[in-house]
Each structure stands twice: as C-alpha cells, then as structure tokens.
Amino acid sequence: MSKFGVVVMGPAGAGKTTFCTALIEHLRANRRSCFYVNLDPAASEFTFEPDLDIKELISLDDVMEEMSLGPNGGLIYCFEFLLENLDFLTIPLEQVTEEYLIIIDMPGQIELYTHVPVLPSLVKHLMRGSLNINMCAAYLLESTFVVDKPKFFSGTLSAMSAMLMLEMPHVNILSKMDLIKGTIKRKDLKRFLAPDVNLLDDGEAAKKRSKASEVSFDDPAATTNIMTGASFDRLNRAVAQLIDDFSMVSFLQLNVQDEDSVGAILSYIDDSIQYHEAQEPREPKEDVEVEVEG
Numbered sequence: 024m025s026k027f028g029v030v031v032m033g034p035a036g037a038g039k040t041t042f043c044t045a046l047i048e049h050l051r052a053n054r055r056s057c058f059y060v061n062l063d064p065a066a067s068e069f070t071f072e073p074d075l076d077i078k079e080l081i082s083l084d085d086v087m088e089e090m091s092l093g094p095n096g097g098l099i100y101c102f103e104f105l106l107e108n109l110d111f112l113t114i115p116l117e118q119v120t121e122e123y124l125i126i127i128d129m130p131g132q133i134e135l136y137t138h139v140p141v142l143p144s145l146v147k148h149l150m151r152g153s154l155n156i157n158m159c160a161a162y163l164l165e166s167t168f169v170v171d172k173p174k175f176f177s178g179t180l181s182a183m184s185a186m187l188m189l190e191m192p193h194v195n196i197l198s199k200m201d202l203i204k205g206t207i208k209r210k211d212l213k214r215f216l217a218p219d220v221n222l223l224d225d226g227e228a229a230k231k232r233s234k235a236s237e238v239s240f241d242d243p244a245a246t247t248n249i250m251t252g253a254s255f256d257r258l259n260r261a262v263a264q265l266i267d268d269f270s271m272v273s274f275l276q277l278n279v280q281d282e283d284s285v286g287a288i289l290s291y292i293d294d295s296i297q298y299h300e301a302q303e304p305r306e307p308k309e310d311v312e313v314e315v316e317g
C-alpha cells in the first residue's frame with residue numbers, strides 16, 4: 024500500500040501553517056482525507072488540531088529550560104530527539120492509508136533546511152524506510168521578496184539549497200500573493216516565477232552599481248566598491264548566475280484566499296507524488312433512483 028505526503032517548508036513567517044490550513048480546507052471541501060502532522064515544537068495555535076504533534080513527544084520550553092539552550096539550539100535538539108525516537112512518527116503513520124494526504128508542517132528556522140543534516144535523515148526515513156511515503160516538499164517564499172531583488176535571489180538560493188540537500192520532488196511557492204497585488208505588473212511578476220540573472224540588470228540603482236564595478240573591478244574590498252555596493256553587485260550576480268545555471272528553481276503563486284490557487288498548487292503536489300495513479304476507482308453513488316414511467 025502506498026502512502027502520500029507533502030512537507031511544508033520555508034523561512035520563518037513565510038505562511039507555512041496558513042498554507043497547511045488552506046490545503047486541509049480545500050481537501051475537506053473536495054472530500055479528500057488528510058493527516059496533519061505538526062513538527063514545529065514552538066507552534067501552539069492551529070485552526071485544525073494536528074493529528075500528530077511533536078509537542079506530545081518533546082516540548083521546546085522544557086528543552087530550553089533543562090538544557091539551557093536558546094530557541095534555535097533547542098529546536099535542533101528537539102529534531103535530534105525526534106530522530107532517536109522515530110517510532111513516534113512511524114507507528115501512527117503506518118496506519119495511514121493511500122487515500123490520505125499526509126501534511127507535515129515544519130518550523131521556519133532556515134538552518135534546518137540548509138545547514139544541519141537532521142531533515143535529510145528524517146525525510147529519508149519517511150520516504151525510503153518501512154513507511155515508503157511518496158513525498159514532495161512545498162517550499163514557501165514570501166512574495167514581498169520580489170520588491171528587493173538581491174533578497175529574492177537569496178531566498179531562491181535557500182530554496183535551491185533545500186532542494187539539493189533533500190533530494191526529493193520540490194514545489195516552490197511564492198506565498199502571500201495578495202500582499203503584492205497591484206504593486207507589480209503581471210509581465211514583471213512572470214520574470215520572478217522563473218528567475219534568471221538578467222533580473223538584476225533592471226533599475227537605476229543596478230545600473231549605477233554596475234558602472235561603478237566597471238571602474239574598479241579587481242578589488243571587491245576597495246572602499247569605493249563597498250560604498251557603492253559594487254562588490255555586493257558582483258556577489259549578487261554570481262549567486263543569480265548559479266541559480267540560473269542550475270535552472271531548477273521556478274515558482275507557483277499562492278493566494279490562500281483563492282480556492283483555485285490552492286487547488287492549482289495541490290494539483291502540482293499530486294502530480295509530483297503521483298497521488299491519483301494509486302487511487303482505486305470509486306464506485307458511483309447508488310442513491311440515485313431512476314423512475315421508469317410506464
């Protein structure tokens with residue numbers, strides 16, 4: 024029996040929990056089942072109570088107090104503890120059948136996706152161990168990043184870093200689209216959905232910076248370069264080129280208020296985990312009686 028799931032990831036406040044809620048609402052409205060897992064030991068407010076919550080295994084507050092750790096160190100400790108107690112996940116998830124979508128809500132500490140190996144180990148356990156879940160990652164980045172291109176590329180780089188580290192199907196999502204509605208032209212927005220290095224060429228500031236970098240190209244630490252931002256321009260360009268070269272990152276747009284937008288993202292998730300291929304055809308409902316006149 025196959026199992027299906029999505030891990031919702033992304034930086035702090037990107038809208039992960041809100042997206043999980045919208046996804047659950049959408050699944051329910053379409054008579055689909057889901058199993059909601061919260062793996063954020065600091066989260067306490069939920070619209071839908073999780074079916075499984077890491078806080079039942081370990082509490083971040085207790086860890087911080089007993090181990091004298093800060094919130095980030097505490098979180099890493101919680102994940103290491105989870106890895107030592109994987110039965111906490113395995114036993115309930117073994118019961119989940121193929122028509123369910125398992126939704127895993129992750130914390131927003133970016134180092135979990137980019138620095139430490141706990142998440143790859145966890146994902147490996149879920150996907151390749153006895154559970155054998157067909158799973159994809161939904162990586163959320165806030166759409167307001169598009170107003171600051173270097174910030175956008177840095178966010179895109181974090182998405183790419185997670186993709187490379189986790190080695191699983193990936194759906195990248197620009198969340199909170201309502202916040203930039205009316206502030207960016209559709210044509211300009213399109214360029215962010217499949218970003219390339221030429222995005223950095225636009226705008227007066229970029230032109231000024233690139234002029235300055237032509238003047239003193241050799242020494243990125245030269246005062247002139249630092250003051251004009253020329254050395255950063257070259258760094259940003261190198262990062263953007265790297266993303267461009269990989270040609271792996273593109274974004275879907277999410278507006279949680281819009282049922283169609285949530286549905287469209289769910290379709291991408293379903294496709295990437297081949298959800299529909301595994302479903303048994305269902306019997307049509309038998310409650311419709313046809314009266315034959317005679």
Ligand SMILES: Nc1nc2c(ncn2[C@@H]2O[C@H](COP(=O)(O)OP(=O)(O)OP(=O)(O)O)[C@@H](O)[C@H]2O)c(=O)[nH]1
Nearest residue numbers: 034035036037038039040041130131199200201279
């Ligand atoms: N305008 C707008 N606000 C949103 C949207 N999604 C989330 N928010 C707000 O953004 C804030 C963070 O949302 P969450 O869903 O908690 O984000 P998160 O990624 O789960 O946050 P952490 O778990 O703390 O990393 C909340 O105040 C939400 O109300 C959206 O689509 N539009």
Ligand SMILES: [Mg+2]
Nearest residue numbers: 039040063066
């Ligand atoms: Mg959250």
